[in-house]
Amino acid sequence: MIAGLQRFFDEIRRAGVRVSPAECVEAVRAVEQVGLEDRERFRQALRATLVKRAMQRKSFDEVFDRFFVGPARGRGRKRGQPGAGAADGARTSTRSVGVGPPRATLATTPTSPPERPSREGAKRKSTEHVESERLERNLREVREGRRQRWGRLRHVSVSRIESDARPELDHRVKPALSDLRRPASAEQERELARAVRRLVERIRLRTGRRMRRTRTGRPFLRRVFRDSLRSGGVPFRLPHRRPRLRTPRVVLLVDVSWSTARAAGLFLEMAGEFLRLGRQTRVILFVDRPVDATEKIALWLGRGRDRSFRELLGSIEGLSLEAPSDYGRVFHSLLVSPRRPRGRRTVFLVLGDGRTNLFDPLDWALEEIAEGCGASLWLVPEPFASWGRGDSALPLYLPRVDAVVEAGDLNGLASGVAALIRRL
Amino acid sequence: MGPRESISPETIASAFLERGFVCTGEVATTLYLAERLGKPLLLEGPPGVGKTEIGKLWAEFHRARLIRLQCYEGLDESKALYEWAYGKQMLYTQLLREKTGELLAGAGDLDEAIRRLGGQADAFFSREFLLERPLLAAIASDDPVVLLVDEIDRADEEFEAFLLEVLSDYQVSIPELGTIRAKRPPRVILTSNDSRDLADALRRRCLYLHIDYPGFEDELRIIENRVAGISKTLAETLVKFSQSLRKTDLRKQPGIAEVVDWALALVVVGAESLSRETLRRTLGALLKNREDLDRVMSELSRFRS
Numbered sequence: 151m152i153a154g155l156q157r158f159f160d161e162i163r164r165a166g167v168r169v170s171p172a173e174c175v176e177a178v179r180a181v182e183q184v185g186l187e188d189r190e191r192f193r194q195a196l197r198a199t200l201v202k203r204a205m206q207r208k209s210f211d212e213v214f215d216r217f218f219v220g221p222a223r224g225r226g227r228k229r230g231q232p233g234a235g236a237a238d239g240a241r242t243s244t245r246s247v248g249v250g251p252p253r254a255t256l257a258t259t260p261t262s263p264p265e266r267p268s269r270e271g272a273k274r275k276s277t278e279h280v281e282s283e284r285l286e287r288n289l290r291e292v293r294e295g296r297r298q299r300w301g302r303l304r305h306v307s308v309s310r311i312e313s314d315a316r317p318e319l320d321h322r323v324k325p326a327l328s329d330l331r332r333p334a335s336a337e338q339e340r341e342l343a344r345a346v347r348r349l350v351e352r353i354r355l356r357t358g359r360r361m362r363r364t365r366t367g368r369p370f371l372r373r374v375f376r377d378s379l380r381s382g383g384v385p386f387r388l389p390h391r392r393p394r395l396r397t398p399r400v401v402l403l404v405d406v407s408w409s410t411a412r413a414a415g416l417f418l419e420m421a422g423e424f425l426r427l428g429r430q431t432r433v434i435l436f437v438d439r440p441v442d443a444t445e446k447i448a449l450w451l452g453r454g455r456d457r458s459f460r461e462l463l464g465s466i467e468g469l470s471l472e473a474p475s476d477y478g479r480v481f482h483s484l485l486v487s488p489r490r491p492r493g494r495r496t497v498f499l500v501l502g503d504g505r506t507n508l509f510d511p512l513d514w515a516l517e518e519i520a521e522g523c524g525a526s527l528w529l530v531p532e533p534f535a536s537w538g539r540g541d542s543a544l545p546l547y548l549p550r551v552d553a554v555v556e557a558g559d560l561n562g563l564a565s566g567v568a569a570l571i572r573r574l
Numbered sequence: 575m576g577p578r579e580s581i582s583p584e585t586i587a588s589a590f591l592e593r594g595f596v597c598t599g600e601v602a603t604t605l606y607l608a609e610r611l612g613k614p615l616l617l618e619g620p621p622g623v624g625k626t627e628i629g630k631l632w633a634e635f636h637r638a639r640l641i642r643l644q645c646y647e648g649l650d651e652s653k654a655l656y657e658w659a660y661g662k663q664m665l666y667t668q669l670l671r672e673k674t675g676e677l678l679a680g681a682g683d684l685d686e687a688i689r690r691l692g693g694q695a696d697a698f699f700s701r702e703f704l705l706e707r708p709l710l711a712a713i714a715s716d717d718p719v720v721l722l723v724d725e726i727d728r729a730d731e732e733f734e735a736f737l738l739e740v741l742s743d744y745q746v747s748i749p750e751l752g753t754i755r756a757k758r759p760p761r762v763i764l765t766s767n768d769s770r771d772l773a774d775a776l777r778r779r780c781l782y783l784h785i786d787y788p789g790f791e792d793e794l795r796i797i798e799n800r801v802a803g804i805s806k807t808l809a810e811t812l813v814k815f816s817q818s819l820r821k822t823d824l825r826k827q828p829g830i831a832e833v834v835d836w837a838l839a840l841v842v843v844g845a846e847s848l849s850r851e852t853l854r855r856t857l858g859a860l861l862k863n864r865e866d867l868d869r870v871m872s873e874l875s876r877f878r879s
Binding site for chain 2: 172173204
């Protein structure tokens, strides 16, 4: 809890509220007294100890709302609609506070969907957060073609921005599977895995980009003479090479910290399917450092998933699930690694929420990796409303990749796969 | 109300409500934290929003003695902490003149006389001749005490610095008597009307709560709680009227206390609506400034709408 609050103190200092170490201690003591169950009381305890002037209240409330997202916050989707659910509230708040069971009660518990926020409330909240607005504006401009690109970013698939972006999966995915943060039964998990398999199957059936561009392939000059000699050059025919199917290499970089655990499980299913299909796939897992888990996952799949996903993660050497996520370090390690993802045929795929725990994001390292690859794609398993809030460094990372997809649910994932296909 | 063994924000709020004070969740939580953390509480806000009332009710809640230190410009240690009862010392000196004569009889020289008096002088600088002012009274009290330092923003900055010292350790040093430590630290509430900026050091030592004018619903509840026999319609009308006054740049905006007074006045005169005549007769309870009165009476339709 203290680590989570410490991040909040840093945040509030950045907002211009001067908070001394003694006041931080008082705030922690106050929170211990009131607990985390009641969000408003939690806010009052922090405010009474950290705010010392009336003029600071607004800044405090803004930072608090951004950092500890409440249960009523959402994107205004209907309940049961794909993408609605526990959503950003539980994610940001629980992660920010960073303690055990009580934190779940601070915001929405995963089993109880949040109340639908009022349109006015949602509108007011959105105007409060300039950074979030800026991020949204940039993404919207890229998507609508008003801007060619934002940094490298050319393709955006975010449900809040494009409500029509949901492909044909809507009618066949059950609502229970729609939100990757909701707990699911074993049967639901299996169903989800089957859905992922279908998605990956689409990738397998997809022809390569080079094939799509030209139906006939490149001109086959050597045959021009041979064919011309045969007919004397009349009529002249230009033969073409038969196009070869080029197999892209896919490097998946997957955040498996507990905050993205379920989404990570789903993505590993996807990675597994890639491996099964014989694609040149590397799976790199990370929390605070990257670990190449390709062989382990292939073995696990080969044995018919003989143990749970979490057990598998626990057995991977060098992977510390308890560590705080450190994206900057991961990108830098990859960049300087001899097995750095590179090559025109390489698709670099990142799955993660971009929450750096306030470590240095080192976004330039991501940019260098992305520049060395044919395509780079970021799938965010977090609702759009949470992007860039709290310790999220997504506004720094997203301009460095080619495409970004909100993949908080299976439909989002389908969009992600579609975007991936376009780049294969 | 009485001292609560298992105190919680809810018990505080309900106890305050029993006394007709509508206590918001934030006030209750902050009082609860002040109690649990043993910290002074700084209440800041415009005049008439109930800051002093909170101090009084807090004392009642704990069945503690309320010691109030009203601050003003020029307030110093002698008025706030202690002073020697000079008159009493002089009187005793006169009365004990004969006894002093006997004591000094036979002293050969001045040194001898001073030495003999030296042993006795402490009697004149004992607790018997000490006049306890609010701060010392709060610290030296054997019983639970709520110390209300009212309108601290009116006091000088020097006094603020001095208060800081007292609130840090709950002890005072009296050169003639030594250090007096609080047997049980008093519960301290400071109020400020924000007429001047208080020092950061003082703010840091306190929990802080800014109390603003209440919203319509809260103010209506307050009026209904505090003014027995007022009709719902009249209460709503006068609250709306008061809230509209606060949106204008009057010289002195009406606080809750004034609205309550006005509501009481309206009930006393048997008013059923805010007619011009009723307003003319009662508005003095709400507005305390001639210019404001004239302005409101001249633009009555605007405020009533």
